[in-house]
Amino acid sequence: MSGARKAVVSVPATSANVGVGYDCLGIALDLRATFTFEESDGLVIDGCLEKFRGEDNLAWTSYLEACRRMYREPRPMHLTIDSPIPLSGGLGSSSTCVVAGVVAAQLLNGDGFDPQAALNVATFLEGHPDNVAPAIMGGLVSSFSDGRDTRSLRFDVADGISFVAIAPPYEVRTADARKVMPESVSTETCVWQVGHAVATVQALQSGDCDLLAAACQDRLHEPFRARLIPDYEPLRRTALAAGAAAFLISGSGSTMLAVCDGDEGARRVANAVNNMVENHIDGLWVRVLGCSPKGVTFEV
Ligand SMILES: Nc1ncnc2c1ncn2[C@@H]1O[C@H](COP(=O)(O)OP(=O)(O)OP(=O)(O)O)[C@@H](O)[C@H]1O
Numbered sequence: 001m002s003g004a005r006k007a008v009v010s011v012p013a014t015s016a017n018v019g020v021g022y023d024c025l026g027i028a029l030d031l032r033a034t035f036t037f038e039e040s041d042g043l044v045i046d047g048c049l050e051k052f053r054g055e056d057n058l059a060w061t062s063y064l065e066a067c068r069r070m071y072r073e074p075r076p077m078h079l080t081i082d083s084p085i086p087l088s089g090g091l092g093s094s095s096t097c098v099v100a101g102v103v104a105a106q107l108l109n110g111d112g113f114d115p116q117a118a119l120n121v122a123t124f125l126e127g128h129p130d131n132v133a134p135a136i137m138g139g140l141v142s143s144f145s146d147g148r149d150t151r152s153l154r155f156d157v158a159d160g161i162s163f164v165a166i167a168p169p170y171e172v173r174t175a176d177a178r179k180v181m182p183e184s185v186s187t188e189t190c191v192w193q194v195g196h197a198v199a200t201v202q203a204l205q206s207g208d209c210d211l212l213a214a215a216c217q218d219r220l221h222e223p224f225r226a227r228l229i230p231d232y233e234p235l236r237r238t239a240l241a242a243g244a245a246a247f248l249i250s251g252s253g254s255t256m257l258a259v260c261d262g263d264e265g266a267r268r269v270a271n272a273v274n275n276m277v278e279n280h281i282d283g284l285w286v287r288v289l290g291c292s293p294k295g296v297t298f299e300v
């Protein structure tokens with residue numbers, strides 16, 4: 001197709017919940033997926049697993065929904081996905097698809113990038129804002145939503161904070177991890193979560209790892225979800241013994257996130273989990289990552 005318009009959209013991986021901020025807090029990480037949308041005579045999807053190449057591809061369906069909401073006629077696309085994000089879950093791979101589709105629709109079929117509109121549609125499509133908001137805005141983001149409008153507050157993460165993402169070689173599906181949540185919680189648990197969530201945001205902003213260690217103690221979802229990750233306990237023990245300030249289930253798992261004081265500390269934790277002898281895990285995916293101050297970026 002000559003003169004075909006093209007958008008290349010780059011979206012960071014994200015770690016949702018940050019322990020005590022269930023469905024509210026999320027951090028953008030410096031690991032990015034790239035989606036190339038190019039006008040074409042028919043739908044073609046490549047670069048991803050065969051099972052994601054159909055009309056139900058999440059980036060494509062998100063593109064269609066964003067066009068529908070803008071009252072614009074979608075055009076067929078050749079979509080190429082280049083993603084290093086593990087499919088075991090927990091690093092916001094679905095949000096990269098949703099955000100890429102929505103932003104590509106705004107760029108190619110709408111009036112240009114509109115971050116607030118993207119946030120509202122992406123939250124609707126993903127069901128909660130804690131991955132899509134940092135994927136759009138970068139940094140550490142706290143959000144709330146009334147189902148129509150999402151309000152998101154962005155904070156910088158201190159330079160000294162490093163993360164170790166640890167993905168075991170098995171998947172935990174978000175839908176399954178949401179089913180194990182308690183239907184109701186006590187006032188005591190609510191009070192615990194609110195106080196600890198505010199302190200977690202402050203600790204990450206200031207780089208205060210002692211405060212982070214005390215603040216990052218979730219009682220709402222992690223105690224129930226840890227059971228879905230057979231290697232959770234040995235990995236947690238090993239990461240904390242190697243000096244991690246906090247150890248979290250990233251999103252709904254199975255990926256876990258160790259939060260560390262500096263890159264050197266993070267490398268020590270990465271080595272320790274990679275070299276576990278007694279509970280060695282074949283096929284463990286481990287990366288030292290920083291926070292990405294940038295959210296979605298694009299070229300048209
Ligand atoms: N590279 C990819 N290509 C196409 N589709 C993808 C790709 N990566 C993820 N997806 C889509 O996202 C879905 C995974 O979503 P899921 O919520 O289970 O994991 P996650 O977003 O990584 O985890 P979390 O929300 O806990 O961070 C896949 O089933 C697929 O539909």
Ligand SMILES: N[C@@H](CCO)C(=O)O
Binds near residue numbers: 024177178252
């Ligand atoms: N807040 C979500 C993130 C995963 O999509 C959850 O924990 O279920």
